Amino acid sequence: MTAQPIRVLLVDDQPLLRTGFRMILEAETDIAVVGESGDGEQAVADARALQPDVVLMDIRMPRVDGVQATRQITGAARETAPRVLVLTTFDLDEYVVEALRAGASGFLLKDVPAEDLVTAIRTVSRGDAVVAPSITRRLLDMFASRFPAADSPTPANLAHLTDREREVLTLVARGYSNAEIAAELVVSETTVKTHVGNVLTKLGLRDRVQAAVYAYESGLVQPGAL
Amino acid sequence: MTAQPIRVLLVDDQPLLRTGFRMILEAETDIAVVGESGDGEQAVADARALQPDVVLMDIRMPRVDGVQATRQITGAARETAPRVLVLTTFDLDEYVVEALRAGASGFLLKDVPAEDLVTAIRTVSRGDAVVAPSITRRLLDMFASRFPAADSPTPANLAHLTDREREVLTLVARGYSNAEIAAELVVSETTVKTHVGNVLTKLGLRDRVQAAVYAYESGLVQPGAL
DNA sequence: TGCGGTCTCCACCGGCAGGAGGATCCCCGC
DNA sequence: GCGGGGATCCTCCTGCCGGTGGAGACCGCA
Numbered sequence: 431m432t433a434q435p436i437r438v439l440l441v442d443d444q445p446l447l448r449t450g451f452r453m454i455l456e457a458e459t460d461i462a463v464v465g466e467s468g469d470g471e472q473a474v475a476d477a478r479a480l481q482p483d484v485v486l487m488d489i490r491m492p493r494v495d496g497v498q499a500t501r502q503i504t505g506a507a508r509e510t511a512p513r514v515l516v517l518t519t520f521d522l523d524e525y526v527v528e529a530l531r532a533g534a535s536g537f538l539l540k541d542v543p544a545e546d547l548v549t550a551i552r553t554v555s556r557g558d559a560v561v562a563p564s565i566t567r568r569l570l571d572m573f574a575s576r577f578p579a580a581d582s583p584t585p586a587n588l589a590h591l592t593d594r595e596r597e598v599l600t601l602v603a604r605g606y607s608n609a610e611i612a613a614e615l616v617v618s619e620t621t622v623k624t625h626v627g628n629v630l631t632k633l634g635l636r637d638r639v640q641a642a643v644y645a646y647e648s649g650l651v652q653p654g655a656l
Numbered sequence: 657m658t659a660q661p662i663r664v665l666l667v668d669d670q671p672l673l674r675t676g677f678r679m680i681l682e683a684e685t686d687i688a689v690v691g692e693s694g695d696g697e698q699a700v701a702d703a704r705a706l707q708p709d710v711v712l713m714d715i716r717m718p719r720v721d722g723v724q725a726t727r728q729i730t731g732a733a734r735e736t737a738p739r740v741l742v743l744t745t746f747d748l749d750e751y752v753v754e755a756l757r758a759g760a761s762g763f764l765l766k767d768v769p770a771e772d773l774v775t776a777i778r779t780v781s782r783g784d785a786v787v788a789p790s791i792t793r794r795l796l797d798m799f800a801s802r803f804p805a806a807d808s809p810t811p812a813n814l815a816h817l818t819d820r821e822r823e824v825l826t827l828v829a830r831g832y833s834n835a836e837i838a839a840e841l842v843v844s845e846t847t848v849k850t851h852v853g854n855v856l857t858k859l860g861l862r863d864r865v866q867a868a869v870y871a872y873e874s875g876l877v878q879p880g881a882l
Numbered sequence: 883t884g885c886g887g888t889c890t891c892c893a894c895c896g897g898c899a900g901g902a903g904g905a906t907c908c909c910c911g912c
Numbered sequence: 913g914c915g916g917g918g919a920t921c922c923t924c925c926t927g928c929c930g931g932t933g934g935a936g937a938c939c940g941c942a
Contacts, residue, residue, distance in 0.1 A: 530796060558789035559796050566785035569795070570756060592918060605866035608899070621920050627900065637928090638899075639865050640831035646872045646879050653872050653879070818888060834929075846891050853930065863898090863930075 435462040436555045439482035439512070441473040441499070442466075443491045447540075451486060454544045461551060470494025477503045477512055483555045485514045487534075489525045497528045504533030513554045518565075526565055536560035588648055590632050596650070598625040602638050603645030661688040662781045665708035665738070667699040667725070668692075669717045673766075677712060680770045687777060696720025703729045703738055709781045711740045713760075715751045723754045730759030739780045744791075752791055762786035816858050822876070824851040828864050829871035 438461055440448045448466045455461045465480045467473035471494045477485055485503060489496035500514045513535040518525055526537055535554045538547065539562050550560040561569065591599065601611045608626065612619040626638060635641050645651045664687055666674045674692045681687045691706045693699035697720045703711055711729060715722035726740045739761040744751060752763055761780045764773065765788050776786040787795065817825065827837045834852065838845040852864060861867050871877045 535793070535796070553789045556789075557793065559792035560789055561787065561792055561796075563779045563782075563784035563786055566787055566792075567761075567783065570761070570785050570787075594919065602865065603869065605862070605869045607863070617919085618921060620922060623900070624920080630900075636831070636900095637833075639828065639868050642865050642868050643829065643831045649879065653875065820889065843889085844891060846893090847889070849930070850890080853932095856930075 435460050436484060436551060437462055437464045437480070437482040438551060439464060439473070439476055439480055439485045440466045441468075441470070441476075441485060441491070441496070442488040442517070443468055444488075447488075451547075454547060455551070458548055461548065470496060470499035473499045474502045482512050484551050485512045486551070487514050487516050489516055489518050489529060497525065497532050500529055500534050501532035513557070515550060515554050515560070526568065530569075537565050538562050539564070588633075588650065591629060595625050595629050595632070598622060599629050599641060599645055600651055602626065602629075603642040603651045605642070661686050662710060662777060663688055663690045663706070663708040664777060665690060665699070665702055665706055665711045666692045667696070667702075667711060667717070667722070668714040668743070669694055670714075673714075677773075680773060681777070684774055687774065696722060696725035699725045700728045708738050710777050711738045712777070713740050713742050715742055715744050715755060723751065723758050726755055726760050727758035739783070741776060741780050741786070752794065756795075763791050764788050765790070817855060821851050821855050821858070824848060825855050825867060825871055826877055828852065828855075829868040829877045831868070 438455060440451050440463060442448050442451070445466075445468070452463045452466070455463050464482055465476050467476045470491050473485065473487065473491075474494065476482075485500075487496045487500060491499070494502075496516060500516065504511050504514055511533075514529075514533065515536045515538065516525075516529045516534045517538055517540050519540050529537065536550060536559050538550055538560065542550070542562065553560050588596070597615070598611060601614060606614065608619050608622045611626075612622045615622070626641070629641055630636065630638075633641065633644055635644060646653070664681060666677050666689060668674050668677075671692075671694070678689050678692070681689050690708055691702050693702045696717050699711065699713065699717075700720065711726075713722045713726060717725070720728075722742060726742065730737045730740055737759075740755075740759065741762045741764065742751075742755045742760045743764055743766050745766050755763065762776060762785050764776055764786065768776070768788065779786050823841070824837060827840060832840065834845050834848045837852075838848045841848070852867070855867055856862065856864075859867065859870055861870060872879070
């Protein structure tokens with residue numbers, strides 16, 4: 431397909447499994463297994479030395495586990511870093527989320543059919559991502575639960591606020607005092623207090639702390655936006 | 657494969673596209689197209705009337721868009737509700753996230769190969785999820801960025817807090833007053849004030865509002881957990 | 883045994899927040 | 913033209929919050 435074959439590094443603590451994967455992959459002309467690692471520590475070193483395009487990584491391993499290894503491999507040089515395709519025996523949420531944060535480009539169950547594995551490696555090497563269907567299901571569920579609903583970001587009450595009030599609310603949710611908000615908006619502190627008071631009344635809240643919480647819970651402001 | 661074929665409802669405002677999909681799907685013995693809808697409003701009605709297993713939903717449509725329609729279709733009876741497989745022309749983040757929240761079970765680009773579409777429908781009807789690789793990439797990126805890192809939830813400072821202090825902080829982040837926290841923890845308000853004061857000092861914050869914000873930003877508490 | 887850390891509690895005080903009540907200005911729609 | 917809503921500003925007052933300083937009890941570790 432391409433002139434240069436896809437360079438793959440196999441990482442698994444079971445030599446037998448590595449051999450199995452190697453046989454599957456070497457049957458493909460566009461894929462070349464450039465190395466094998468028996469634990470996470472070695473995987474990190476090998477990834478650095480061999481510069482593979484894709485790392486096929488078992489998640490459960492001695493010494494440094496797959497998540498740690500993934501973090502170190504993907505964390506180095508974001509652009510040129512190898513893509514990590516994580517293999518799990520079971521679709522444990524725990525590991526999946528962790529590996530995700532660590533920068534993995536995909537997740538497959540170990541019982542994946544040979545042809546799917548090959549396809550996945552090609553997909554990942556292109557820069558896209560692959561997730562086993564059953565795991566995808568869980569990811570979507572997590573996503574959905576974490577962002578409660580599409581209209582809850584504007585739970586009726588929030589819509590009743592004026593633009594200015596909403597503006598003040600977001601500043602409250604950043605920990606600003608009334609004086610600071612006043613300075614930010616170039617108005618008097620009294621005005622700010624009026625707005626804050628209106629917000630509290632309209633939303634049925636007691637104090638600015640609850641207002642800040644409300645801002646986060648409603649999606650008006652989001653973590654990381656700071 | 658199964659005794660009962662998978663019942664599919666096609667939703668797209670372009671009749672030509674519907675016809676194309678119908679031809680592809682009817683070639684499969686285990687899939688039966690039970691209806692077609694030209695807009696979101698009709699789709700919701702048809703889904704109710706025809707009780708399909710899978711709804712193939714275009715996201716951009718007149719009247720009621722695909723996201724709205726998805727929400728209404730999946731929202732009804734969570735268990736028996738049809739699975740919604742969303743089709744997008746481009747991999748627009750906007751729509752994907754919205755559809756996700758709305759309860760979609762999958763996303764495919766419209767240029768998907770026929771065989772992949774068929775496979776996806778089977779996968780979704782099983783209760784699993786399918787996402788096009790390029791979209792999966794974006795989802796994973798969003799996920800990673802939303803949960804910055806594995807250790808950032810404990811940004812050093814948070815680790816300096818005692819268990820009790822962390823406990824108090826989470827309650828502050830729920831909008832509780834000192835008196836309420838005292839009642840909750842069955843201690844005197846004085847004690848609570850001490851803890852809160854310690855938290856503020858240790859984290860370098862000014863007041864409980866900033867503490868609440870910090871709790872959200874650090875990941876100690878998360879939206880939706882309320 | 884003694885030290886340090888944590889949790890618990892108290893009194894006192896200054897300050898900002900939030901409620902009540904009223905006021906002006908501007909813009910928009912009837 | 914007139915009413916209504918929004919934004920702006922003011923004063924007075926109450927109360928909770930947060931800071932300071934101090935103290936006793938418990939636990940674990942040296």
